[in-house]
Amino acid sequence: MTTTVERPAAAAPGPPPAPSPLRRVGTTLLRWWRQLTAMRTALILLFLLALAAIPGSLLPQRSLSQSQVTGYFREHETLAPVLDAFYLFDVFSSPWFAAIYLLLFISLIGCVVPRAIEHGRAVLAQPPPAPRHLHRLPDSATLDSELDAAATLDVVEEELRVRRFRVVRRDGRHGPELSAEKGFLKETGNVVFHLALLALLLGLAGGKLWGYEGSILVTEGDRFCNTFQQYDTSRSGALVDASDMTPLCVTLEDFKAEYEENLTAASFTADIGYGLAGAASRNATIGVNSPLRVDGDRVYVTGHGFSPVFTVTFPGGQSFTDVSAPFLPSDTTTMASQGALKLPDVPGSDEQLALEGFFAPTGSTQGGVLTSIDPRPLDPQVALFVYSGYLGLDSGLPQSVYSVDQTQIDRGSLTEVGRANLAIGESTTLADGTVVTFSGLKEFAAMQLSHDPGQVYVLGAAVAVLVGLLGMLLLRRERVFARVGPGPGDAGTVLSVGSLTRGSAETAPRFTALTDDVSAALRRRATAKENPSS
Amino acid sequence: MTDPSLAALSDTLFSIAVALYSVAVVAFCAELAFGGKKAPAVSRELVGAGGGSTTAASLPPVDEEPVKARRVGAVAMGLTLLGAVVHAGVLVTRGVATDRLPWGNMYEFGTAVVLVAVVVYVVLALRTPALRHIGVFVLAPVVLSMVGIGLFLYASAGPLVAALRSSWLAVHVSTAILGFGIFFVSGIASVMYLVRSRYEAKIAAGERPLSRIVHRLPSAAALDRTAHRTAVFGFPIWTFAVIAGAIWAESAWGRFWGWDPKETWAFIAWVVYAAYLHARTTAGWRGRPSAWVNVVGLGVMVFNLLYVNMVSTGLHSYGGVS
Ligand code: HEM
Numbered sequence: 001m002t003t004t005v006e007r008p009a010a011a012a013p014g015p016p017p018a019p020s021p022l023r024r025v026g027t028t029l030l031r032w033w034r035q036l037t038a039m040r041t042a043l044i045l046l047f048l049l050a051l052a053a054i055p056g057s058l059l060p061q062r063s064l065s066q067s068q069v070t071g072y073f074r075e076h077e078t079l080a081p082v083l084d085a086f087y088l089f090d091v092f093s094s095p096w097f098a099a100i101y102l103l104l105f106i107s108l109i110g111c112v113v114p115r116a117i118e119h120g121r122a123v124l125a126q127p128p129p130a131p132r133h134l135h136r137l138p139d140s141a142t143l144d145s146e147l148d149a150a151a152t153l154d155v156v157e158e159e160l161r162v163r164r165f166r167v168v169r170r171d172g173r174h175g176p177e178l179s180a181e182k183g184f185l186k187e188t189g190n191v192v193f194h195l196a197l198l199a200l201l202l203g204l205a206g207g208k209l210w211g212y213e214g215s216i217l218v219t220e221g222d223r224f225c226n227t228f229q230q231y232d233t234s235r236s237g238a239l240v241d242a243s244d245m246t247p248l249c250v251t252l253e254d255f256k257a258e259y260e261e262n263l264t265a266a267s268f269t270a271d272i273g274y275g276l277a278g279a280a281s282r283n284a285t286i287g288v289n290s291p292l293r294v295d296g297d298r299v300y301v302t303g304h305g306f307s308p309v310f311t312v313t314f315p316g317g318q319s320f321t322d323v324s325a326p327f328l329p330s331d332t333t334t335m336a337s338q339g340a341l342k343l344p345d346v347p348g349s350d351e352q353l354a355l356e357g358f359f360a361p362t363g364s365t366q367g368g369v370l371t372s373i374d375p376r377p378l379d380p381q382v383a384l385f386v387y388s389g390y391l392g393l394d395s396g397l398p399q400s401v402y403s404v405d406q407t408q409i410d411r412g413s414l415t416e417v418g419r420a421n422l423a424i425g426e427s428t429t430l431a432d433g434t435v436v437t438f439s440g441l442k443e444f445a446a447m448q449l450s451h452d453p454g455q456v457y458v459l460g461a462a463v464a465v466l467v468g469l470l471g472m473l474l475l476r477r478e479r480v481f482a483r484v485g486p487g488p489g490d491a492g493t494v495l496s497v498g499s500l501t502r503g504s505a506e507t508a509p510r511f512t513a514l515t516d517d518v519s520a521a522l523r524r525r526a527t528a529k530e531n532p533s534s
Numbered sequence: 535m536t537d538p539s540l541a542a543l544s545d546t547l548f549s550i551a552v553a554l555y556s557v558a559v560v561a562f563c564a565e566l567a568f569g570g571k572k573a574p575a576v577s578r579e580l581v582g583a584g585g586g587s588t589t590a591a592s593l594p595p596v597d598e599e600p601v602k603a604r605r606v607g608a609v610a611m612g613l614t615l616l617g618a619v620v621h622a623g624v625l626v627t628r629g630v631a632t633d634r635l636p637w638g639n640m641y642e643f644g645t646a647v648v649l650v651a652v653v654v655y656v657v658l659a660l661r662t663p664a665l666r667h668i669g670v671f672v673l674a675p676v677v678l679s680m681v682g683i684g685l686f687l688y689a690s691a692g693p694l695v696a697a698l699r700s701s702w703l704a705v706h707v708s709t710a711i712l713g714f715g716i717f718f719v720s721g722i723a724s725v726m727y728l729v730r731s732r733y734e735a736k737i738a739a740g741e742r743p744l745s746r747i748v749h750r751l752p753s754a755a756a757l758d759r760t761a762h763r764t765a766v767f768g769f770p771i772w773t774f775a776v777i778a779g780a781i782w783a784e785s786a787w788g789r790f791w792g793w794d795p796k797e798t799w800a801f802i803a804w805v806v807y808a809a810y811l812h813a814r815t816t817a818g819w820r821g822r823p824s825a826w827v828n829v830v831g832l833g834v835m836v837f838n839l840l841y842v843n844m845v846s847t848g849l850h851s852y853g854g855v856s
Contacts (some may be wrong), residue, residue: 043812043819050834058844064794092793204791213788258821265696289700289786299790448788455790462777469770490636 036103037110045104052063053504056091059083063092105201112194119187126168127179130481130498137481137498139511143519145493146526149176151494155521156482159514165480177483186502189471196464203461207454212236212245217326219307219444223251225277226297226449234366246297247277248449254442257304259376263333270301270445296451303446305329305337306440308359308382315433318347325446327359328402335361336372339402342391352391354414355436358403363423370421380441383421386430389414416519477502480514540631541691547624548645552680554617555652555673561610562670566747568603607666611659614673620650625649629724631691637707638694642842644683647839648676650715658719658760664752665760668726672719702782709775714835717807721832723761723822724825730754733820758821761828762814769807799838806831 019027035041060068062226066331069089073080087094134140145152156178156262157167165180197531214231216224226248251273268287274294275281292299307326313319320343327339340356360372363381370383390413399405408414420428420436427437480499487494497515501507625646629636636642651672659666694703731754736743751757779800784790791797810831813824 039812039816040818043809046805046809046812050802050809051806053793053802056793057795057802061793064792204797225690260693262692267696268695269698288696289702289782291785291788298788324758441713450788452789455784458790460783462780466773466777467769469773472769473766 016036028271033110036107039111042104042111045100045107048066048100049104052091052097055088056097059088059091061091062089077505101201105198107383108194108198112191112198116191116195119184122187123184125461127166127181127479129170129172130177132174132177134481134483134496134498137500139166139501139507140496140498141511141515143497143515143522144487145484145495145522147493147522147529149486149493151525152484152495152522153178153482155525156399156495156518158498159518159521160480163514165478172281172483173483175483180480180482181478183475183477183502186472186475186477189468189473189475191468193465193472196461196468200458200461200465203454205454207237207452207458209237210240211242211450211452211454213448213450213452215446215448217305217444218250218252218447219324219326220252220255220442223249223273224447225249233471246294246451248274248294248297248299249277249281250274250292250299250447250449251281252445253283255301255304255445257443258374263375265332265375265399268301268304268445270447272299274299283284287425296453298450300448300450301445302448303329305335305444305446306359306361306377306380307442308339308380309440309442310341311439312343312353313435313437314347314349316348322439324442325401327357329350331372334372334373335375340404342393342401342404342475344391344393351388351391353434354387354391355384356387357382363421365421368421377422377441380438381421381423382438383434384419384428384438385416386418386420386428387414388417388430536691536693537631540627544624544627544631544691547620547627548680548684549618551621551624552677552684554620555677555680558610558613558617559670559673559677561606561613562648562673565603565607565610566667566670566750567607568600576828607669610669611656611666614652614669615656618649618656621645621649621652625664627845628691632693634694635704637708637711637749638698638703639687639689640839641683641687641689643707644679644839646711647718648679648683650712651718652676654764656714658764662752662756662760662790664756667750667752668723668757669671671726672722675718676720677841693850697786700782700786702785706775706778706782709771710777713768713772713775714839716764717770717832717835720764720768721760721829721835723757723764724828724832726751727754727757727761728822728829730757731825758825761825765810765831766827767805769811772804772807776804796838799834799842802832803834803838806834 035420060072062069063246072089083089087096091097106369135142145155153169153176157169158179160167160178160180163182165182167178167180169176169178171177212228212235214226214228214234216230216232218224226245228234228236228242228245252270253273254271256267256269258268260266269285270287271283271285272292273281273283274292286299286301287527288301291301301350305326305328307324309322309324311319311321312323317376323341323343325339325341327337329335329337337359339359340354343353343355346353358370359382360370360380361377362372362374362379363370364373365371365381370381387404389411390408392399392413394409404414417432418428418430418436422428422436422438424438424440427435429435478499478501482495482497484493484495495518497518499507499511499514501510588734625636625642628642632638637646655665655672659669729748730751733743733745733748733751734754752760779797780790783792783797806827810824810827813819813827816824819827
């Protein structure tokens with residue numbers, strides 16, 4: 001069973017001659033290499049990898065939710081920067097996490113490559129000679145045979161060949177003997193498994209380097225194209241060349257959310273048109289669990305919400321008709337949402353205008369407070385605050401498009417000029433005569449386009465991992481040895497059989513079955529010899 | 535869409551299963567109590583032999599089991615089997631009531647995992663009668679888990695959320711349940727091994743520990759072998775569950791792996807079980823250290839179910855516990 005061999009300490013005969021510095025570095029490196037490729041090191045590294053992953057699940061991660069990380073920074077003002085210095089908000093892309101898995105995989109290479117070569121040799125080589133003491137093997141037996149030595153071994157050989165063993169016969173120092181072996185696939189499984197782990201890592205790394213993804217909120221009727229400029233948020237690997245991105249454009253034609261009686265979300269579907277920029281568009285319906293796949297790119301619906309539509313008519317008679325902005329759901333069970341609509345260019349005025357508010361697809365007002373009671377748009381209502389003044393959009397500081405910049409309000413640059421709860425079709429008139437009408441409703445979909453050229457390789461490697469694992473764990477590698485010697489008083493032959501199995505299974509019953517079959521065959525053969533006529 | 539009377543029947547069956555298992559626990563206790571009276575004479579056997587090389591024949595001779603103990607043991611097994619049938623009924627009725635696979639929330643997932651654990655135990659005990667004696671140590675955690683699941687994770691029967699309506703639910707979640715249930719029994723076998731091997735070490739040192747219950751346990755080597763063999767069975771299933779999860783995530787969330795907390799802990803569990811299999815064949819780690827690794831593995835699985843579903847936020851928030 002044991003596969004770790006403690007390497008014997010190098011023999012040190014007499015006082016060694018002072019080694020040259022180069023030699024010394026060489027030996028040190030070799031010693032480190034051996035340390036690194038020892039299975040015990042792999043075990044420690046496996047533990048380290050598991051430990052290292054833990055903070056990544058307990059602390060918020062930038063890769064999952066930037067807003068949670070920001071929140072954590074707000075709550076733990078002194079601790080957060082310290083944690084950040086140790087990459088604890090980017091655990092899975094941190095240098096120390098990479099160091100652990102790279103060491104593990106170097107260890108794996110150092111371990112599996114020699115093993116694969118040795119295995120290749122073993123497949124070609126003959127089974128090894130029988131050990132001196134067969135009775136010391138985990139399973140062993142001695143049988144009496146009335147046949148002579150050669151005929152007895154013939155019987156054993158036949159039984160083993162039926163069981164698909166590879167058999168060699170030798171004239172050993174301790175008498176005629178036989179070695180048999182089968183189950184190379186177990187070791188092949190082991191090699192495949194460990195090599196596939198390496199392949200999997202390479203596929204992952206390639207996908208990270210050449211992959212990208214971008215997300216965008218698209219309101220019904222709108223379209224986006226696959227460029228980083230258009231995405232609300234995007235992430236791209238170090239080797240992504242923006243000019244190589246597929247020029248795919250997607251139009252959201254219609255979005256539908258369906259619900260069960262108890263308001264459990266039953267399905268989300270988006271009817272989209274898509275095509276390469278400038279080419280004819282094709283149609284598809286995508287939804288949860290069924291993205292659009294076009295060579296190398298995938299388009300997903302990752303969320304949805306409502307974009308209330310407003311019409312704003314200014315005192316001078318000019319108006320903005322049917323302007324809308326996505327309101328982000330703050331509660332996905334009722335689709336209560338929040339958002340803002342910013343109008344920087346008010347005709348005939350230097351003041352800018354902003355609508356900020358709360359949207360309820362099915363509103364219910366109690367004590368003047370609007371809440372949502374149903375995710376379906378049965379009775380859409382908004383609770384609006386209207387601000388006038390300077391929005392700060394050109395201040396150079398980034399600000400969310402989904403809310404009005406609170407600092408502008410605090411500073412007094414923006415002042416509230418009205419508030420109202422409106423149902424569809426209703427309007428409110430501000431002090432200066434501006435009329436804001438809640439004129440309608442559209443749905444938007446959160447869409448994501450992903451490109452990961454590594455993922456098919458990762459899938460292939462994962463399948464190989466599994467196949468290798470099954471081979472390694474479920475198959476057995478068996479060696480059977482047999483030797484014959486003269487029986488007591490030179491009467492007949494004594495057959496000793498022993499077997500060595502690697503693999504986790506009960507070996508005794510199989511060995512007993514083998515020896516039972518052999519002794520039955522020996523008896524049959526002996527009787528046949530005595531009565532050759534029958 | 536949900537059939538309320540069938541859903542109520544499912545909840546009643548749950549209580550009946552817990553009651554049957556509880557009586558089985560009492561019967562298993564009685565079996566241990568009636569069993570071996572004599573101070574033990576345990577054969578000196580390699581503790582934690584590398585697996586495979588020792589044979590069943592080398593179990594230490596447990597003194598002839600008194601008839602009474604054997605009868606009570608048979609009753610306990612019968613109760614366990616009956617409990618498992620009723621337990622399966624819980625899931626079947628819930629599945630029929632809601633017209634979907636009955637593992638769409640933590641309550642159903644946990645119930646199914648425990649059922650797998652019971653079935654694995656029954657299969658082991660029927661194949662290797664000596665393993666029947668760990669019954670109380672399997673069934674007691676089973677009862678505790680069921681009570682915990684019923685009290686804290688209960689979710690009433692209802693339809694699945696949109697994200698779970700995929701055939702990958704059948705593939706990914708079923709295999710996760712299988713793997714978890716198998717690891718559950720494996721972890722218990724390792725705990726029993728840790729207890730038993732200390733006992734055997736004391737005997738080997740010439741002491742006479744007087745724990746009749748530990749004396750009735752299977753030999754340390756047999757427990758270690760059971761733990762290893764079940765983990766070897768569970769590991770490829772768990773590997774498959776993780777791969778299937780990644781394939782599902784690719785079509786549901788836009789990436790096959792994103793270090794979501796659930797994914798992270800599934801990975802940690804996978805690494806710990808790989809470490810367990812390695813530890814069993816690494817010099818210096820065989821026996822007790824590797825058994826501890828297996829116990830840690832089970833801890834990680836339970837943590838992944840409870841903590842990650844209930845405390846942390848991630849994409850796997852389908853617990854249905856509010
Ligand atoms: C990501 C890292 C690794 C994983 C997940 C892994 C996993 C596994 C698993 C599950 C087994 C099966 C154990 C069994 O047969 O009971 C195994 C066997 C083995 N692994 Fe690894 N391994 C890893 C790295 C390594 C490294 C770095 C080495 C070498 C230094 C190594 C050497 C071996 C050997 C020699 C076996 C055979 C043990 C046996 O057949 O009993 N592994 N590995």
